[in-house]
Amino acid sequence: MKSRSMLGRSVPGTSLIHRLDARVKFIGAIILMVVMLSARDIRILGFFLLWTVSIMIISQIKIRLIMKSVRPLMFIIIFAMLLHLFTVEGHVLLQLGILKISREGLISGGLTALRLVLMVINTSMFLTLTTTPLAIADALESLLSPLRLLRFPVHEFAMMMSIALRFVPTLLDEADKIMKAQSSRGADYDTGGPLRRIRGLVSILVPLFISSFRRADDLAIAMEARCYRGGTSRTRLHASKLSAIDIVFSFLLLGLLLLVFAVEPLLPPLVWI
Amino acid sequence: MIHFNDVSFTYGAAEGQLPIRAVNHVSFHIKKGSHVALLGRNGSGKSTIARLINGLLVPDEGSVLVDGMDTTDSLDIFEIRRICGMVFQNPDNQLIGATVADDIAFGPCNLELPIDEVNRRVDEALQKAGLSDLRDRAPHHLSGGQKQKLAIASILAMEPECIILDEATSMLDPMSRRSVMELILELKEKSDISIVQITHHMEEAVLADYIYVISDGRISLEGTPAEVFDQFERVHAEGLSVPTHIEIARRIADRTGMPYRPEEIFSFDGAVSFVRGVVASLSPLKGSTDDQDSSAVPFSCEPIVTESRSFGDGSQEIDRESVIEISNLSFSYTSDTGEPVKALDDISLSVSKGEILGILGHTGSGKSTLIQHINGIIPSKKGTVVVLGRDLSDRKTVRDIRRHVGLLFQYPEDQLFEETVALDIAFAPKQLNRTPEQVERAVLGAAKRLGVDAILHRSPFELSGGQRRRVAIAGVLAAEPDIIMMDEPAAGLDPSGRDELFADLMTLVDEGATLLIVSHDMETMARLCDRILILNNGNVAGCGTPREMTSSAEFLKSVSLDIPSSKQFLNCFVDLFPTLDTNCYTAKEAADALVKAIYRR
Numbered sequence: 001m002k003s004r005s006m007l008g009r010s011v012p013g014t015s016l017i018h019r020l021d022a023r024v025k026f027i028g029a030i031i032l033m034v035v036m037l038s039a040r041d042i043r044i045l046g047f048f049l050l051w052t053v054s055i056m057i058i059s060q061i062k063i064r065l066i067m068k069s070v071r072p073l074m075f076i077i078i079f080a081m082l083l084h085l086f087t088v089e090g091h092v093l094l095q096l097g098i099l100k101i102s103r104e105g106l107i108s109g110g111l112t113a114l115r116l117v118l119m120v121i122n123t124s125m126f127l128t129l130t131t132t133p134l135a136i137a138d139a140l141e142s143l144l145s146p147l148r149l150l151r152f153p154v155h156e157f158a159m160m161m162s163i164a165l166r167f168v169p170t171l172l173d174e175a176d177k178i179m180k181a182q183s184s185r186g187a188d189y190d191t192g193g194p195l196r197r198i199r200g201l202v203s204i205l206v207p208l209f210i211s212s213f214r215r216a217d218d219l220a221i222a223m224e225a226r227c228y229r230g231g232t233s234r235t236r237l238h239a240s241k242l243s244a245i246d247i248v249f250s251f252l253l254l255g256l257l258l259l260v261f262a263v264e265p266l267l268p269p270l271v272w273i
Numbered sequence: 274m275i276h277f278n279d280v281s282f283t284y285g286a287a288e289g290q291l292p293i294r295a296v297n298h299v300s301f302h303i304k305k306g307s308h309v310a311l312l313g314r315n316g317s318g319k320s321t322i323a324r325l326i327n328g329l330l331v332p333d334e335g336s337v338l339v340d341g342m343d344t345t346d347s348l349d350i351f352e353i354r355r356i357c358g359m360v361f362q363n364p365d366n367q368l369i370g371a372t373v374a375d376d377i378a379f380g381p382c383n384l385e386l387p388i389d390e391v392n393r394r395v396d397e398a399l400q401k402a403g404l405s406d407l408r409d410r411a412p413h414h415l416s417g418g419q420k421q422k423l424a425i426a427s428i429l430a431m432e433p434e435c436i437i438l439d440e441a442t443s444m445l446d447p448m449s450r451r452s453v454m455e456l457i458l459e460l461k462e463k464s465d466i467s468i469v470q471i472t473h474h475m476e477e478a479v480l481a482d483y484i485y486v487i488s489d490g491r492i493s494l495e496g497t498p499a500e501v502f503d504q505f506e507r508v509h510a511e512g513l514s515v516p517t518h519i520e521i522a523r524r525i526a527d528r529t530g531m532p533y534r535p536e537e538i539f540s541f542d543g544a545v546s547f548v549r550g551v552v553a554s555l556s557p558l559k560g561s562t563d564d565q566d567s568s569a570v571p572f573s574c575e576p577i578v579t580e581s582r583s584f585g586d587g588s589q590e591i592d593r594e595s596v597i598e599i600s601n602l603s604f605s606y607t608s609d610t611g612e613p614v615k616a617l618d619d620i621s622l623s624v625s626k627g628e629i630l631g632i633l634g635h636t637g638s639g640k641s642t643l644i645q646h647i648n649g650i651i652p653s654k655k656g657t658v659v660v661l662g663r664d665l666s667d668r669k670t671v672r673d674i675r676r677h678v679g680l681l682f683q684y685p686e687d688q689l690f691e692e693t694v695a696l697d698i699a700f701a702p703k704q705l706n707r708t709p710e711q712v713e714r715a716v717l718g719a720a721k722r723l724g725v726d727a728i729l730h731r732s733p734f735e736l737s738g739g740q741r742r743r744v745a746i747a748g749v750l751a752a753e754p755d756i757i758m759m760d761e762p763a764a765g766l767d768p769s770g771r772d773e774l775f776a777d778l779m780t781l782v783d784e785g786a787t788l789l790i791v792s793h794d795m796e797t798m799a800r801l802c803d804r805i806l807i808l809n810n811g812n813v814a815g816c817g818t819p820r821e822m823t824s825s826a827e828f829l830k831s832v833s834l835d836i837p838s839s840k841q842f843l844n845c846f847v848d849l850f851p852t853l854d855t856n857c858y859t860a861k862e863a864a865d866a867l868v869k870a871i872y873r874r
Contacts, residue, residue, distance in 0.1 A: 014411075063382075131423070132371045133371045170365050170413055180645065181680075182700075185688075185701040186704030188704070210689075210690070210734065211687050215363075216368045218367065219369065222361055222367060223379075227351045227384060229383065235382040237375065
């Protein structure tokens, strides 16, 4: 009912980003994470900012929804920024007691924050926002399929993942309901000694576990009733072949990797840093 | 197409638990294209029978054949499950896919169909179930009714010959229930699909071609709906109810000795015209002079509650102490899609001590949001909520007021967590720091009231659904609240389980408690409540006595509620008996009123 985190909640659409193969997006998200964190040069980061904005425009997803995925990590981002702000030595701009803010700290803190924000937006853009959990699970299954040679139950693992993702919102609603119900019975989660609080937690977790087991049981029966028998011979719904946009996108990713690891070291340093 | 030959099934036989014989030497045959209803109390073995049909369970004795295939044959089992698709009770626990289309594709993918065929079937099923617009929606963004339609669509994609509905409508509100049933009937009409329906709702059972009543794992009564419901006393004894119009007509036939045929009174119109026939033959002097006499004394059939409690006539309310005062309360939240939703819009309400207030309205009308404001679970932001003379805008007051206001959520059995029933019921009084003696007394009192005092030492998780419900309710009552709010306390119970539960709950009022009951069921609420509040889209659509609230069928239709069926029946006779009091909420009362009116003439 209420909006919580964007975890496991994809936004339907038909944009280029939505149409990319989930496997490409999955690997892409990892590559983007690496390049965003590795980039040092402000010009490269500026280019990434441009890249991110273009991706956001292409995806046609409302900016408010994108920002929602950044919010849970805001605390870490601000913390990292402050850490840089106060610890990096250099030309002092402002002194507050023992705290010193240097020009270098300011730049470094700002760049860190930018880097983190870009990273979060890119990964949520490619993974959570434009890709359904099922497609991610299928992609994982496909990417992990070599492990089958080692007797790893790849299909079952992927099915497990996708069901877990499917039930995240349901369980969040359930937890909310149980918490309200126990509060109505006098449970108090904010005050009282640690013992009382732990007891309070028990009154939420036990019913939640039990109902999850019951759901799992029901779901297993429902799956069986629909002829599920595990195994690998099921028709793969999202067994898509790589299309032209996937190949173009893969080259773009390669370009980004080269930009950070081959071009950046060659760039002449900026004078004012 | 489905043959049960002397089938028995016992639970727990293998695991060394106490064996429970759920199905006991049952034989029947379901023909292709027929619509069969399985009725019976909670725990009578209906669901077990359903699971025996598609081989989710296999019989200990006897055999189950589907299209000539034995369910114990492991080679045929997947074909049997394809032929007999099954829709389960809980909409949330049977959807597997992350989107509507993915969920429909799950079955065909298991059948190892080529991808083009899977996609064709998904499109076809979407279109048949009327879900084409929701193709890419995530299941948790659907309403309960839409989820059940999706479950049906997912089965259609496997091209079954039979759909088994295992209480598939029991967690839905009346509107969604009807639209799911319409879909089922449409499917039955268009294709030659068989329907096996397990239900507690008699209005669904009457749609079947044939009914089996199951009790203690045996078929105790069977026949066409007209034949089964004709034996209304037997049906009541089985814990079920009879469509009101049939019972009224039957009672009038018995009382007046007029001959009837079961088929004749089976439909609502048939029952009305039968009773009109009775009136015509018994009062040949229709429209004669004693009209005057009859108009002087109205034929009254006061609802039971008003007889004994004489409350809610409007006149006596003045000297009652008010316990809940809500003024100009509004509440809105942001939905998943980012749009603000107005759940409550400028609600004002006052509830007196000892009153029974029914809160009715369709899903999303704001009923649950309203009661959650009254014990401060949702803090009031716009408007004021004053409970027992204290304003809930102060957080400290909220904590204090909760011990006086009990709130029972829907499906409260989900909140049980302790090792024994006694400990679970004791949770609330312990939280209030009562002395051990007080706690014990409260636990015993609450357990006795709900009839669970004999199972106090058992684990709540080994009880039946109905017993768990009662334990959970006792857990709220043990705090000895002055105001008790209940959200659909009888949801999913069989008709007699529902009546017994309400009878037990009504004893609270004799001890001075105030009750607020949230429900979709106008018939039961009209019978039990002093006053009824009708919400519609977060607004108060009406508030008054059951008599006032049920007087206009158009009004009730506009807020998606049903007119109580006994009243609807009596309304067909006001032209013959202008002074007939139509405020009857049980078939027996309605029949009494009509018989009285007939003989007075």
